Amino acid sequence: MSSAFLNGGNVHANGIRQHYLRYGGKGPKVLIVPGITSPAITWEFVAERFATQFDTYVLDVRGRGLSSSGPELDYDLDTCAKDIVDFAQAMKFDEYTLVGHSMGARFAIRAETMSQTGCTQLVLIDPPVSGPGRRAYPSKLPWYIDSMAEATAGCDTEAMRKYCATWTDEQLTLRAEWLHTCDEKAVRVTYDGFHNDDIHQYIPNITIPTLLMVAGKGGVIEPVDEAEMRELLPSISIVKVEKAGHMIPWDDLDGFFEQLTPFLGVKL
Numbered sequence: 001m002s003s004a005f006l007n008g009g010n011v012h013a014n015g016i017r018q019h020y021l022r023y024g025g026k027g028p029k030v031l032i033v034p035g036i037t038s039p040a041i042t043w044e045f046v047a048e049r050f051a052t053q054f055d056t057y058v059l060d061v062r063g064r065g066l067s068s069s070g071p072e073l074d075y076d077l078d079t080c081a082k083d084i085v086d087f088a089q090a091m092k093f094d095e096y097t098l099v100g101h102s103m104g105a106r107f108a109i110r111a112e113t114m115s116q117t118g119c120t121q122l123v124l125i126d127p128p129v130s131g132p133g134r135r136a137y138p139s140k141l142p143w144y145i146d147s148m149a150e151a152t153a154g155c156d157t158e159a160m161r162k163y164c165a166t167w168t169d170e171q172l173t174l175r176a177e178w179l180h181t182c183d184e185k186a187v188r189v190t191y192d193g194f195h196n197d198d199i200h201q202y203i204p205n206i207t208i209p210t211l212l213m214v215a216g217k218g219g220v221i222e223p224v225d226e227a228e229m230r231e232l233l234p235s236i237s238i239v240k241v242e243k244a245g246h247m248i249p250w251d252d253l254d255g256f257f258e259q260l261t262p263f264l265g266v267k268l
Contacts, residue, residue, distance in 0.1 A: 004051035005044070008066070013086035014079070016068035019060040020087070024051025029096035032058045033084060033104030035247075036190050037144050039065030039178045042171070046249045049257060053266045054097075059087060061104065063186025065178065075189035077197045081110035085117075093118050097264070101125040102220075102246065103190050106199050113205040122210040123260070126218055126246050128194045129225045137194045138219050139246070144187050151179035167250055203232040210235070211263040216242035217251070237263060 004023045011018050021040045030050055034043050040058040050056040060067040062083055063075055084107060088096060098119045100108030105127030112119050130137040147163045160172040160179075167175070212229055214221045226238050239259040244251035257268040 004048050004056075010066070011087065011090045013090040014083045016062055016073065016083070018062070018068070018083060018087050018090075019066035021047065021058045023047040023056040023058075024053075025055050027054045029093050030054040030056045031084070031088060031093070031096050031098050032056065033061060033098070033100040033108055034058065034064075035102035035104055036187055037064070037148065037179060037182045038101070039181055041065065041178055042174050043249075044174075045171070045253070046256075049253070049268050053264075053268055057091070059084070061107070061186075063183035065181050069181070069183045069186065071183075071185050073183075073186075075183075075186040077106065077110055077193050077199075078114070080107045080190075081114050084108065084111040085115040088118050095120045097121040097123065099123040099125065100127070101248075102127060103194075106194075106197070109199055109202050109206065112208065113202040116207055120208055121263070122206065122208055123213065123263070124210065125213045125248055126215045126220050127199070127212075129200075129221055129228075130194045131198045131200060132196060137191075141188070141191050144191065145184065148179055148182055148184060148187065151176060164247075164250075166245075167247075171250060200228070200232060203229065206233055206236075209263070210237070211260070212236055212238045213248065213256075213259060214238065214240045215244045215246050215248050215251075216240050217244060218246035218248075220246050239263075 006022045006025050008021050040060045043058045047056045047058050063069045098108045105124040128137045150159050155176050157172045160176045241248050241252050241255040249256045261267050
């Protein structure tokens, strides 16, 4: 099957170089913001399917992939959310659907409430609901730091398997190749933010159609969290991918797109 990949590119936005990958090129625009240690390239298999109906962009979040990185940069919630807003403006996106996974979903919430220009739909894929006074995020920091250290030293597909046992060889190979591009400071600041940033304060200010996708096996979002989300944003749509853990598309790609279809209005 031929690839829908069009090109990679860089744009100067919010004071840094932001790198992206583009797929499809036709239809409404979708901007995907990955999770804490997921460079854009690791979302290729998801973007390829989005590209059958959408002009799809996957962002390298600062401190990951080929976007600007380094100890001199800030990696806090507001800064990274502003990256999304300024990227969309720099790319002249008049209208787009914003899709965020995990960390990317938290950034997407803040971005939408920071600037309500252009973004017309919001898809939140299993965002951490930890924060001040709340239960901790279930994944522990050493899982990220140890796997990054192995990738930085140089490792193969098998070395990555102990961190992501259910992934395919292709997915593990990509992670082994690209994980070293994740800046340790960026990951630590993000992880701390999972526990120190009150993301819930922004949810009532969301003004666009919003979908919350929950991992049935992930343990990140529990029924009590779903109820709180509905209370904070009564208009929110909530779906669950029962067979998937936190990395939903990796665990059940068909289930992921099956649950997206009613919200997006097209079959992917």
